[in-house]
Amino acid sequence: MAAMRMVDIIAAKRDGRALTTAEIDWVVKGYAAGEIPDYQMAALAMAIVLRGMDDRETADLTMAMARSGDMLDLHDIAPLTVDKHSTGGVGDKTTLVLAPLVAAVGLPVTKMSGRGLGFSGGTIDKLESIPGFRTNLSAEEFRRAVRELGLVVAAQSGDLAPADKKLYALRDVTATVESIPLIAASVMSKKLAAGADCIVLDVKYGQGAFMRTLDDARRLAQTMVAIGRHAGRKVAAVLSSMQQPLGFAVGNALEVREAVAALRGTGPDDLVELCLVLGSELVQMAGVRSDADAARTMLVEALRSGAAWAKFRAMVVNQGGDPAVLDEPERLPTAPVQVELPAPRAGFVAAIDGQALGLAVNALGGGRSRKEDTIDHAVGLVLWAKVGTRVAAGDPLLTIHAARQSDVEAVADQLRTAYTIHDAPPPPLPLVEAIIR
Known part of the structure; x- marks a missing residue:
């Protein structure tokens, strides 16, 4: 068989042909290894934006990117872990509230988050506004946090879906962010590599989201749930409105302040409500409660009792952050x-x-x-x-x-x-x- 050439693969996608599993694997391996330059990958990404990918191609791309580095398996320290991903919105500080909330009811949360992309902020940038907070953790530190605290939010590490990490940064600066297959593969490759058993997706639509329309958001959600099914994970997607910012704050430290308020019982209603809906899905998928009402009651109690707030504070301390700025958020x-x-x-x-x-x-x-x-x-x-x-x-x-x-x-x-x-x-x-x- 003739050796593959990147230029032929770019041309095939430019002309609307579905790429084979072997071609997709070859591209992802070559790009991760530095054998395929950014300019060729950018050309392929643009061809995908314009021509699309079918469900099989998208699943192949996701699995290839997930396998481009370590596949994290935490089953030796936690029989079940949960994760959440948002497709990005303005003022979206959901992770800062949801992660400690579900960890407080006994579901270990292992979250690898991204930095800001396009016009939506990134959870990692927000957390780094807490003085001393470390988001770059070694594998050992990550595992210890899961074992001891049941909660870790870290930057995507260099060895977890490294092909996606490279492609994510490239797409941001080449106007190739807005493609359902690329967004779905990016999100799900990280989720699959990070090893979570149950994943809830917060898929946003509206002016303040990548998915402008409800139809696009639904398509993205269905694509990601299908990828999860292919990979044998439990996945649910919540379609939520981004027709205006979530909460009142937009900007890194300002959003941390607002998340702290939510955990302490004085946060914006829309933020708290969305976290309860997403959290209820995780509690049900994990089999802790069998219906939405019971799941929600459990989460409301964790907020009311201060358990979720205590969990967030413990995570900040565990990752080197200064807890004094949480107790007095004006010090952020x-x-x-x-x-x-x-x-x-x-x-x-x-x-x-x-x-x-x-x-x-x-x-x-x-x-x-x-x-x-x-x-x-x-x-x-x-x-x-x-x-x-x-x-x-x-x-x-x-x-x-x-x-x-x-x-x-x-x-x-x-x-x-x-x-x-x-x-x-x-x-x-x-x-x-x-x-x-």
């Missing part, structure tokens, strides 16, 4: 310039463009436009008005947290246009649209 990084953005007219907030908010936070220094960029953990936005809120002219819509006054001026117009204000109140937005099991 704080932006020197804080300016309110007034409503231009009276009425009801009818829509908020979450993507515009996410891009504004990036412009303030809270995200990356290149993979080597550093992040300012203190900057971001805190919303005062959400969809359905009645405002008078001049009422604050949000507060901009910035490093300098000129940064505020650079994003103010973009933020003003992110808000749509009408005379009549809008219909209420759903939080959870459907659950795919």
